[in-house]
Amino acid sequence: MSTRILAVNCNTxxxxxxxxxxxxxxxxxxxxTVVGVTPAWGPASAEGYVESLVTAAAVMDAxxxxxDAFDAVVMAGFGEHGREGMRQLIAQPVVDITEAAAFAACLLGHRFGVVTTVRSAIAGIHDSLMTMGVGDRCVSVRAADVHVSAIDADVARTADALEATGRAVIGDGADVLVLGCAGFAGLDTELGRRLGVPVVDGVAAAVxxxxxxxxxxxxxxxxxxYAPRSSSKQWVGPPLGSLRLIT
Amino acid sequence: MSTRILAVNCNTxxxxxxxxxxxxxxxxxxxxTVVGVTPAWGPASAEGYVESLVTAAAVMDAxxxxxDAFDAVVMAGFGEHGREGMRQLIAQPVVDITEAAAFAACLLGHRFGVVTTVRSAIAGIHDSLMTMGVGDRCVSVRAADVHVSAIDADVARTADALEATGRAVIGDGADVLVLGCAGFAGLDTELGRRLGVPVVDGVAAAVxxxxxxxxxxxxxxxxxxYAPRSSSKQWVGPPLGSLRLIT
Amino acid sequence: MSTRILAVNCNTxxxxxxxxxxxxxxxxxxxxTVVGVTPAWGPASAEGYVESLVTAAAVMDAxxxxxDAFDAVVMAGFGEHGREGMRQLIAQPVVDITEAAAFAACLLGHRFGVVTTVRSAIAGIHDSLMTMGVGDRCVSVRAADVHVSAIDADVARTADALEATGRAVIGDGADVLVLGCAGFAGLDTELGRRLGVPVVDGVAAAVxxxxxxxxxxxxxxxxxxYAPRSSSKQWVGPPLGSLRLIT
Amino acid sequence: MSTRILAVNCNTxxxxxxxxxxxxxxxxxxxxTVVGVTPAWGPASAEGYVESLVTAAAVMDAxxxxxDAFDAVVMAGFGEHGREGMRQLIAQPVVDITEAAAFAACLLGHRFGVVTTVRSAIAGIHDSLMTMGVGDRCVSVRAADVHVSAIDADVARTADALEATGRAVIGDGADVLVLGCAGFAGLDTELGRRLGVPVVDGVAAAVxxxxxxxxxxxxxxxxxxYAPRSSSKQWVGPPLGSLRLIT
Amino acid sequence: MSTRILAVNCNTxxxxxxxxxxxxxxxxxxxxTVVGVTPAWGPASAEGYVESLVTAAAVMDAxxxxxDAFDAVVMAGFGEHGREGMRQLIAQPVVDITEAAAFAACLLGHRFGVVTTVRSAIAGIHDSLMTMGVGDRCVSVRAADVHVSAIDADVARTADALEATGRAVIGDGADVLVLGCAGFAGLDTELGRRLGVPVVDGVAAAVxxxxxxxxxxxxxxxxxxYAPRSSSKQWVGPPLGSLRLIT
Amino acid sequence: MSTRILAVNCNTxxxxxxxxxxxxxxxxxxxxTVVGVTPAWGPASAEGYVESLVTAAAVMDAxxxxxDAFDAVVMAGFGEHGREGMRQLIAQPVVDITEAAAFAACLLGHRFGVVTTVRSAIAGIHDSLMTMGVGDRCVSVRAADVHVSAIDADVARTADALEATGRAVIGDGADVLVLGCAGFAGLDTELGRRLGVPVVDGVAAAVxxxxxxxxxxxxxxxxxxYAPRSSSKQWVGPPLGSLRLIT
Structure with missing residues (x-):
């Protein structure tokens, strides 16, 4: 069986x-086959409420x-808005990396914590975990003070920052960590090795x-x-005029 | 003192x-002076998650x-997404009609209930009350089965439907009602008269x-x-390229 | 239109x-016109459970x-008991400054904190926020170690104490502060200037x-x-024998 | 050892x-020895917020x-305000019948329900269970539509009303019942016999x-x-001028 | 890669x-390869607290x-105790079917409900969802009145009972159903077809x-x-004397 | 009246x-008469999930x-599993020392904290308080780093450790302490004397x-x-084959 999963980045x-x-x-x-999708518009990085809400629309538009045909959508924006809209928009299964990471973390430890990028992203992550219903399993969300745009520029510094922040989150009572940004994907193994705890990468878990x-x-x-919208309902103007039901 | 408040509709x-x-x-x-603002794009009515998330971006864009200068923004989409983004976007005070209605209801009764348009809108209203932190004061959200587009077409039927639904919400334990759609604005007095309870219109309360x-x-x-985004952060493409800080 | 609002102090x-x-x-x-009302009996200051519960009765008695005629009552005892009783007692709208401050704070920030007078008052404030239903929006209640009776004696020291305590509350995660005593009324602007955050004075907000x-x-x-008590129900003795329905 | 417990009625x-x-x-x-105490003033029966808050002060005054010397206080007003004040007022142990009934019920079943007098009393009972921290164990509070003053006038009708209401509470999911009024004291055995469930009388449990x-x-x-108030703090006027520390 | 997963039944x-x-x-x-494991002792079916707690020990013992070597354990007792102990006991991943079903349901709908066997099992399922942290996503747990031992004896009656109970759960507000017994495994497709909703079988999801x-x-x-117990700690007697760390 | 209470230790x-x-x-x-009961099998001390779940079965078996005849059971394992099973197993009243201690603490202070033995026991205590429904009254559970087996070996060191940990729990906001291990029974008076707070021993309270x-x-x-299991239901094998209804 051949399966195609869209992994939709939340930024451009x-x-x-x-x-x-x-x-x-x-x-x-x-x-x-995992197919990366980049929204045609929106922020170059999503690190707060304005950007998060714009990505929700941009990702649905994308x-x-x-x-092309696809079998599922992975929403690769940690803590970003939009999963409920995507579930209404398309018939295929939708997995938000925030959900996948949280659920996997719940299977691996007693209380989890999140290591994210910058402070402005923390509130939205708390909101996302709360509406998801697992907020009580999360003891802490902390920022490593690494902007999304700087993650790759200096991977060594990123890993060091995640390690230090991860130790603080463990000090808050977490026995399993969640990477709180799709841009951290792939650093779970290294971070787990350094800290001696399971570290969950939501992209991998969501796929x-x-x-x-x-x-x-x-x-x-x-x-x-999540019942589909009536196709007779009107939209005004580009670019969201292209929003339509996919069934 | 002359004050200008933008009342932003969530639909077009x-x-x-x-x-x-x-x-x-x-x-x-x-x-x-209350200045009505209509988004340049988006849904003709918002009655569910897809539309709600699009309106969040469209309303910020608008x-x-x-x-022109203004002193505050009233977000006139009941239960719709976006208030957190608007608070980050602009420096002026922002009042969501969902918040205003809920807070006013809390001042007028012990437990409130919401009468909204159609069933697809209910889940988003619950989410909005939950992230607002007053979910426990709300005992019930029910839909009158009146599409936003049909409210004005037959006001008598709308009022009758609100009355019947309001009675059910009172039966659920509410002693004060909230109109769960900006399109119902102005029907609070009539509905209050029929049901003998305080009925809150979020638009009036929010202003x-x-x-x-x-x-x-x-x-x-x-x-x-809600600290402003750095103005150096990049956006791609219209129409949200016009999103910028207003200070 | 001429409006008269009773602002009822909780102490004598x-x-x-x-x-x-x-x-x-x-x-x-x-x-x-805001008309100050002083209870005829009760504590000279309310800083804990015994005093709070007595003020509830004394304020209702007052x-x-x-x-005289009045249009609304503002209950000017932060975190004190009694708002539910007052709502049952009179027909006019009742606004507790605890409610007003909390709701205004929710409109101005993501998580609020309270700066109150002395430690013995903290538990009652938590109870009041919990029954109000917004406890989850409040991240911290801290005391400035300033007795109510000492607030005016040394305003400079009071402001300094509020500033220091306010910084601690911000450190707890608050992005907006609430003045946790009616006696602090008027210090919101100064404190906001010093700390760079919105500071809410419940008396002003409640009016x-x-x-x-x-x-x-x-x-x-x-x-x-909040339905009125039957007027046929019996009371014994002064001073609460004067409690009666005002409609 | 000779022990004296004050059982303080909440009404006159x-x-x-x-x-x-x-x-x-x-x-x-x-x-x-259980010594009954009647407040010198206050309502002849407490069935709602105004009366409940007055009883809190009247009971502390009493x-x-x-x-005379006593070893503990039982507060015999179900769902009434005041236990926190009494704990601050005196050094001896204080047991509210609401607490005693709820805790005993938690030891006897999985989820409990309350059968109280009239509808106006329900909200205060919910508040009391919430601040006590066991609200989630209570599935239902229902009123038998029996005024406090009528309980004894027609015991047979009272028992019948409690039975019918108890069945409804069981239907709500309770497997143990709590008598929601001190005036029902003594009816637990009869009601338990009729309904086949444990029925808890808070007065007996509290003693x-x-x-x-x-x-x-x-x-x-x-x-x-609950630390004692400073004895130097001022009060104004009778009768609460007699409030003082008993140690 | 060859993978061996133990699927441990909770009964004998x-x-x-x-x-x-x-x-x-x-x-x-x-x-x-999924390897079925039957406990050597314990109840023939687990339908309540006594049996659930015994199965927790029996399943750990098994x-x-x-x-033999294995790579993970699936605990196939819906709502039964024990997952926390198993996580401490062995080093390999552990997935409880209650967790798997709940998490999958959260990915497929907005609120889920559970259809289980008999009434005596309901309370334990609520407890399990509560300690798991997703209790708020579950709107209803109802029993189909089908004993575990009778499921296979009359599959047609079982399916009919699940259908009727599923409709009631949907009426309670669920938009996705969870099969609340491992013995129902395999009936998800038929039930989904009849009811037009996603139905989750925890065994399949957990594997x-x-x-x-x-x-x-x-x-x-x-x-x-979940850190391993010290191997030096003492046990007394068979059969749990065989409990030991597997690493 | 002669009363016999079984006090069942959770370990051997x-x-x-x-x-x-x-x-x-x-x-x-x-x-x-309090009759001590020692399980015939199970762990020599219970300090984590594996042991706790085994004790649940072993205690029911015991x-x-x-x-002999008895009138009630006290379950003397703090934070251990099993009370729900015991309530289903026997007809006599069952009191878990975790419940008794928590309820007594709620009667003596505003927020309580628990001082337990070792870190591995903390999570289970939190779970127990949560399912009991009083988790929100508990502000902190801390371990004194004293293994159960070492409590009696050096009582002076145990008391010192409890004192230091108790101070930390008070610093977390508790105004009353609970001894979080049956092995600490009897140390409540000494600890209360040292710390100046009420300290509750669950064994004494439960009796x-x-x-x-x-x-x-x-x-x-x-x-x-807690309705009894049908006596016709089958069990397999020793030692739990001896589990039976006692009525």
């Missing part, structure tokens, strides 16, 4: 999309614009969970709030 | 914007595109609360997640 | 009542004893919110627990 | 006080006025728990909010 | 173990007694999630409460 | 059982094996509360999840 940085897709591909089963839902033949519920 | 229906502005104006103090914050000289905090 | 200190009324008046709209409820024509719900 | 009905004391005495161990705290040599903590 | 019914293993195998990826954790190279955290 | 250490029974006896009323339930004539509810 194509290099980050490529890195996300590569990590997702390396985590995927044989027969799965997926709604696809003309696996998406494969699972596909393999189990499950699709998003259509009897609740 | 200019007639609804005019109605919202009129209700807001009638609730306003002397010296306040406000970011203003070249008043916005005036209060202005009069008290308060602005949104800039030391937490 | 007439000088503090005068200060509260003055702050309330300065926050009020044109046409509003309002029940009024023979405004009370005006709003009056302007919007809303009264407390009478179908739930 | 001396006949009810006598009944409460009798039930408490019958539940007490040998060597314990205990503060005692000149036992008070004996336990005495026997174990425990007194209320004085390092937190 | 070997036929049910075989059915569980078969369902798990059919959900597994190529290269995975896994501790294995002398997939266990494969994911193995593929991602993750093991249970050893710095928190 | 007979000396600890004797100490528990002695403390329980000293707290008991005249006429009560009680099910009794052939008293068990006496109360007996005296009040209450038994565990049989209409909910």
């Amino acid at each position: 940085d194509a290099a980050m999309t490529a890195a996300i897709a590569a990590i997702g591909q390396s985590a995927a089963s044989e027969g799965t 997926v709604a614009s696809r003309t 696996r969970f998406a494969e699972d839902l596909i393999a189990l033949g499950k699709r998003t519920s259509t009897i609740g709030p | 229906d200019a007639a609804m914007t005019a109605a919202i502005a009129a209700i807001g104006q009638s609730a306003a103090s002397e010296g306040t 406000v970011a595109s203003r070249t 008043r609360f916005a005036e209060d914050l202005i009069a008290l000289g308060k602005r949104t905090s800039t030391i937490g997640p | 200190d007439a000088a503090m009542t005068a200060a509260i009324a003055a702050i309330g008046q300065s926050a009020a709209s044109e046409g509003t 309002v029940a004893s009024r023979t 405004r919110f009370a005006e709003d409820l009056i302007a919007l024509g809303k009264r407390t719900s009478t179908i739930g627990p | 009905d001396a006949a009810m006080t006598a009944a409460i004391a009798a039930i408490g005495q019958s539940a007490a161990s040998e060597g314990t 205990v503060a006025s005692r000149t 036992r728990f008070a004996e336990d705290l005495i026997a174990l040599g425990k007194r209320t903590s004085t390092i937190g909010p | 019914d070997a036929a049910m173990t075989a059915a569980i293993a078969a369902i798990g195998q059919s959900a597994a990826s190529e290269g995975t 896994v501790a007694s294995r002398t 997939r999630f266990a494969e994911d954790l193995i593929a991602l190279g993750k093991r249970t955290s050893t710095i928190g409460p | 250490d007979a000396a600890m059982t004797a100490a528990i029974a002695a403390i329980g006896q000293s707290a008991a009323s005249e006429g009560t 009680v099910a094996s009794r052939t 008293r509360f068990a006496e109360d339930l007996i005296a009040l004539g209450k038994r565990t509810s049989t209409i909910g999840p």
Whole structure:
């Protein structure tokens, strides 16, 4: 069986999309192709509420614009808005890396913590965990003070910053860590080695969970709030005029 | 003192914007001008997650595109996403009608309930009340089965539907009701008369609360997640390329 | 329109009542008269559970004893008991400064904190926020170690103590502060200037919110627990024998 | 060892006080004397917020006025305000019948429900359970539509009303019932027999728990909010001028 | 890569173990062998607290007694106790079907509900979801009144009972269902077809999630409460004397 | 009246059982006999999840094996699993020392904290308080780093460790302490003397509360999840084959 999963970056940085897709591909089963998707518009990095809310629309637009077939969508913006909209927009399974990371962390430890990029991103992550319903399992979200745009410029410094912040999160009571940015994808092994705890990369986990839902033949519920919008409802103007149902 | 408050509709229906502005104006103090704002793009009505998330971006775009001066923004989309982004986007006070209605209801009764339009809107309203932190005061959110587009077409039927749904919400334990759609603005008095309970219209309440914050000289905090984005951060493409700080 | 709002001090200190009324008046709209009310009996300052519960009865007694007309009551005891009783006692809108401050703070920041007088007052404030339903928005309540009776004696020391305590509350994660005592009324601007955050004075906010409820024509719900007591029910003895329905 | 426990009625009905004391005495161990206390002022029955808050002050006044020695106080007003104040007021252990009933119910079943008198009392009971911290164990509070003053007038009708309401509470998911009024004291056995579930009378439970705290040599903590008020603090006027520390 | 996953039944019914293993195998990826494990002792079916707590020990004993190699454990008792102990006992990943079903349901809908066997099992399921931290996503747990031992005896009746109960759970607000017994494994497709909602079988989901954790190279955290017991600690007597660390 | 209460140790250490029974006896009323029970198998000390879950089964087995008459069971394993099973297993009242200590602490202070033995025990205590429904009253659980087996070996060091840890818990906001291990029984007075706060020993409190339930004539509810198992249900093998209903 050949499976295609869209891994949608939340920002317009194509290099980050490529890195996300590569990590997702390396985590995927044989027969799965992970296709990176970069939104056509929006912020170059999402580190706070304005950007997060814009990415929600941009990511929906990017997926709604696809003309190729796909089996699932992985939303690769940690703590960003939008998963509920995507679940209403398309019929295929949707896995947000925030969800995947949190659920995997819950399977690996008693209380988890999140290491994210910058302070402005923390509040949105708390909101996302709260609406997801697992906020009580998360004891701490801390920022490593590494801007998304600087992650790759100096990987050694990034890893050091994650390590120091990870120790603080462990001090807060976490026994498992979650990487709080898709841009950190791939650093889980190194960080786990340094800290001696399981470290979860949401991109890898989300690709696996998406494969699972596909393999189990499950699709998003259509009897609740994720029921498709009526196709007769009107939109005004570009670029979101291209938003449409994919069934 | 002359005060200008933008009342931003969440959808592209200019007639609804005019109605919202009129209700807001009638609730306003002397010296306040309520200016209706219609997003340039987005859904003709917002009744679920896809539309709600798009309106968040469209409403920010609409406000970011203003070249006139204003003192506060009222976000006139009940239960819609976006208030956190707007607070980060602009320096002036921001009042979401969901917040205003909930807070006013808390001052008028012990437990409140919401009467909204259609079932697909309910989940987002619960999410909004939860992240606002007053979810436990709300005992029930029910839909009157009236599409936003049909509210004005048959006001008598709308009022009847609100009355019947309001009775059910009261049966759930509410002693005060909240109108769960900006399109219902102005029906609070009639509904209150029929049901014998206080009924809160969020548009009117939000205009008043916005005036209060202005009069008290308060602005949104800039030391937490609503601190302005760095102006050097990059955006790609129209129309959200026009998003910028207004200070 | 001429509006009269009773601002009821929770203690018997007439000088503090005068200060509260003055702050309330300065926050009020044109046409509003803020009338300070001092309970005839009770504690000279309320800084803990015994005093708080006595003030609840004394404040109700003070309002029940009024023979003049008024349009709303502002309860000017931060974190004190009694708002639910006052809502049942009178037909006019009631705004507790704890509520007003908390709601205004929620409109101005993401998480708020309270700076109060002495440690013995903290538990009651937490209880009040919890029953109000916004406890999760409050990250911290700290005491400045300033007795109510000492606030005015040395305003400079009071401001310094509030500043130091405010910094600690900000360190706890608050991005907006609430003044946790009516006696602090008027210090919000100075404290905001020193700390660079919005600081909310509940007295000022409550007067405004009370005006709003009056302007919007809303009264407390009478179908739930705030329905008036039957006038035939018996009371024994002074001074609470004077408690009666005002309608 | 001879032990004296004050069982303080929350209202001024001396006949009810006598009944409460009798039930408490019958539940007490040998060597314990249960002394009924009737407040000198306040409502003839407490069935809502105004009355509840007045009873809090009246009950503190009644205990503060005692000149005899006692070992503990049982507060016999179900769901009424005041236990935190009483704990600050006196050094001896304090047991509220709401607490005693809830804790006993938690030991006897998985989820409990409360059968109270009239609808106006329900909200205060929920508040009391919430601040006590066991709200999540309570699945339902329902009123039997029996006014406090009518309980004894027609015991058969009272028992029938409790039975019917108890069945509804069981239908809500309770497997143990709590009598939600001190005036119901003594009906637990009959009701338990009719419904086949454990029924807890808070007066009886509270007297036992008070004996336990005495026997174990425990007194209320004085390092937190129940630390005694400074005796130098001023009060104004009768009758609460008699409030003082009893140590 | 060849992967071996132990699917441990919670009861001593070997036929049910075989059915569980078969369902798990059919959900597994190529290269995975699902090995059914039956506890040597304990209840023939687990439908309440006594049985659930015994199965926790029996299942640990069964896994501790294995002398073969394995890569992960799936605990196939829905809502039963024990996952925390298993995580401490062995080094390999552990997935409880309750967790797997709940997390998968959260990815497929907005609010889920559980259809279980008999009423006596409901309380334990609520407890399990609460300690897991996703209790707020679950709107309802209802029993189909089908004893575990009767599931296979009349599959048609079982399916009919699940359908009727599933409709009630949907009426409670669920948009996705979870099969609340390992014995229901395999009925998810039929039930989903009848009800038009996603139905999650925890056995299938857990096998997939266990494969994911193995593929991602993750093991249970050893710095928190799942750190291995000291091997020097003493046990008394059979059969739990055989409990030991497997590393 | 002669009353017999079984105080069941959670581990196989007979000396600890004797100490528990002695403390329980000293707290008991005249006429009560506290009978220590040691499980026939299981861990020599319970300090984490594996051991806790095994003790749940072993303790049920120990009680099910009794052939003598008894009036109540006290479960003397702090934070250990099993109370729900015991309530289903037997008809007599069951009091877990975790419950008794928490409820007594709630009667003596505003927020309590727990001082337990070793870090591995903390998570289970939090779980136990959460399912009990009083988790929000507990501000902190800290370990004194004293293994259960070492408590008696050096009582002076144990007391010192408890004192230091108790101070930290008070610093976390507790105004009353709970001894988080049955092995600490009897140290409450000394610790209270040193720290100036009420310190609750769960064994003593549980014996008293068990006496109360007996005296009040209450038994565990049989209409909910604690309804007895059908005696026709099958078990396999020793030693739990001896589990049976005692009625």
